[in-house]
Amino acid sequence: MRAHLAELGIIATAGLAKVEVLVAIVRDETDARLPAAARFALSAIADEIEASADQIERLERAIVLETKHDEDMRRLTTIPGVGAITAATIKARIPAGSSRLATLPPGWD
Template sequence: TDAADAEAISEAVTRKTMRFVPVKSPEQQAAAMVLKTRALLVRQQTQTINALRAHLSELGIIAGIGTAKIASLIAIVRVETDARLPNAARFALTAIADQIDALALQINKLERELVAEVKHDEDMRRLATIPGVGAITSASIKALVPDPGGFKSGRHFAAWLGLTPRSHSSGGKERLGKISKMGNPELRTLLVAGATSVLRHARGNHKAPRWLVALLARRPFKVVAIALANKMARIIWALLTKGGTYRGLESSAASS
């Protein structure tokens, strides 16, 4: 079947309707390496923190949820006079605590480099002005989306990211399911996390866009987060392809 597949591919590339993935430049590949290295270190940091939490919980020592709360557990491990920890446990857990600190140092170093790159790139600076889109997200988009103009519209770009529902329509009846989750999972995760942050800030904030507050009042939080991430993706596509500056969620909602 390999010969038949090769023949079919050769025939397909001659069609005018075919779309091709642009080749990434060495600079884009390098930027993607920085992002992937950071993602790897963040995963290792999470694993190490979970290990420390699990070991200390066996001794009845528990801290609040979140990376910021782990400092109290590390302090307990390094206090040699704390009788709750046997010497053998303190010896082992000190190695884990040192690893957490080392990973945090490396992650901060990479993030400072990403922020510096964003400041020197015009497109990334404009993307970072969108609420919910920070330095990491803008750098990821610039590195992982080599040609935004390859999409016909912002809707196509959002669908490529997997932020649109699956369609199960037949016989004139439309049935929409869960989001497709197609495309790059890292970009989709960053946009959803950014949208979630915007929604949390919008709760009880009288300066929040009226349409967003009204949507939160009638739809579940996670559904609104996906909808906002979809809108953010379309705004990103518009800024990258048409230029200009971000005008605010209120005005973008009116225009869409």
């Protein structure tokens, strides 16, 4: 999206917040900087960006909910810098049959 709009003189730096600004430009039918054909084509990309953002948000909510119900994951989130997603990742790497985080998987020491 950034590259396509840059070709039309609409520049934005990297980052999720900047992508949201670009999507808003594509959605704004009154913005004359964007030709109709470009707006039509970029609308499909904007749709994909918004769908991906929605899916990521749903997944994150599910992981946070799982963290609230899992003792090991809750304990992991007490470590500074470890959030629900990192806790879920660590928990997933624990060897099968190990019910505790007493030992770390190979390569995590």
